[in-house]
Amino acid sequence: MTSLLSVDPAAVFDSGRLIAMPTETVYGLAAPINRPDLVARIFELKGRPASNPLIVHVGSTEQARGCVREWPALAQHLAERFWPGPLTLVLPKANHISDVITAGQGTVALRMPDHPVALAILRVSPAPLVAPSANLFTRLSPTRAEDVSAVFDSADVEVVDGGPCRVGIESTIIGLDPATKTLRWLRPGLISQADIRAEMPADWRLELPPAGQEAAPDAPGQMREHYRPIKSLTVVVSERPASAIFASATGEEASWVVLPLPEDAAAAARQLYQALRQADQADGERIGLRLPPGCRDDPAWEGVLNRLAKAATDWRDECDPVS
Ligand code: AMP
Ligand code: MG
Numbered sequence: 001m002t003s004l005l006s007v008d009p010a011a012v013f014d015s016g017r018l019i020a021m022p023t024e025t026v027y028g029l030a031a032p033i034n035r036p037d038l039v040a041r042i043f044e045l046k047g048r049p050a051s052n053p054l055i056v057h058v059g060s061t062e063q064a065r066g067c068v069r070e071w072p073a074l075a076q077h078l079a080e081r082f083w084p085g086p087l088t089l090v091l092p093k094a095n096h097i098s099d100v101i102t103a104g105q106g107t108v109a110l111r112m113p114d115h116p117v118a119l120a121i122l123r124v125s126p127a128p129l130v131a132p133s134a135n136l137f138t139r140l141s142p143t144r145a146e147d148v149s150a151v152f153d154s155a156d157v158e159v160v161d162g163g164p165c166r167v168g169i170e171s172t173i174i175g176l177d178p179a180t181k182t183l184r185w186l187r188p189g190l191i192s193q194a195d196i197r198a199e200m201p202a203d204w205r206l207e208l209p210p211a212g213q214e215a216a217p218d219a220p221g222q223m224r225e226h227y228r229p230i231k232s233l234t235v236v237v238s239e240r241p242a243s244a245i246f247a248s249a250t251g252e253e254a255s256w257v258v259l260p261l262p263e264d265a266a267a268a269a270r271q272l273y274q275a276l277r278q279a280d281q282a283d284g285e286r287i288g289l290r291l292p293p294g295c296r297d298d299p300a301w302e303g304v305l306n307r308l309a310k311a312a313t314d315w316r317d318e319c320d321p322v323s
Helices: 007-013 034-048 061-065 073-082 116-124 145-149 193-197 265-281 299-310
Strands: 016-020 028-032 055-057 085-094 106-110 158-160 172-179 182-187 204-209 232-237 243-248 259-261 286-292 312-319
Touching: 007 016, 007 116, 016 034, 028 034, 028 055, 061 073, 073 172, 073 243, 085 182, 145 158, 172 204, 182 193, 193 204, 232 299, 259 265, 265 286, 265 299, 286 299
Parallel strands: 016 158, 055 106, 085 172, 182 204, 232 286, 232 312
Antiparallel strands: 016 028, 085 106, 172 182, 243 259, 243 286
């Protein structure tokens, strides 16, 4: 048992409870892959549809290799380059990985989180851990321990506090098809397409979803409504210099609650869900989010724009929501 841990993961799982663990992306609701009862409990507590597969979190590359049928040299290379870190690799699954975890697919998603507490939990856990975001299905992902405690009962979930999440949005996901040497861009995150291309051998190719479309066919969890605040959210790409979030009951500028959002994409990602949470809790009926001009052409914003495309009820370009 490491001093980073205030809990004994095996004892928590033995008692039939889940662990909410901090990672660098968001807090995850964790259960060992070899505990079907606890894996089922994740779907139940989150209200997550069975068609939405879970990411398996590992504490070592060796553990990842134990979950797959094939581990191509490129998977080893990407793991060495980006793990621990916010990159999920989807590969043909080993037989012992259950259909419940993969939502019936022949592939499994794998990631080694870059957080000392998550790694400490993984090191002492009886098996790799599935760990989807520790929130209710379609709602905002949690980036602080108190976001999790506000939703789940301590009788069901042991929340381990590891401070605020450094990345703040979910991992980049890529699918590796060793048969066709194809990499599929399934979900954008902090690790960009350019980061991945820089590591690809010449005989592999990166397949992007058709412009303007979700990566839906290969990523069943990528439904449109996701990452949602409770209030309606209007996103605008605004010429106004400051990006800001406001909530307003009357629509009058004087009544807005304005929360500054950084113009830097990584910093904005780190604060995004907290800002939406604050706006949800403020007075008023709706939320507006201003993004800086040029964000659509800047690859660093891809992850944030992807989450907002699912979270927003309305998008307006070049027009302020209240002007
Ligand atoms: P999260 O809800 O952030 O834990 O991420 C889980 C997401 O990973 C799912 O919603 C899917 O989009 C993706 N995913 C997990 N397993 C697979 C898989 N076998 N194939 C494709 N995408 C997957
Ligand atoms: Mg989630």
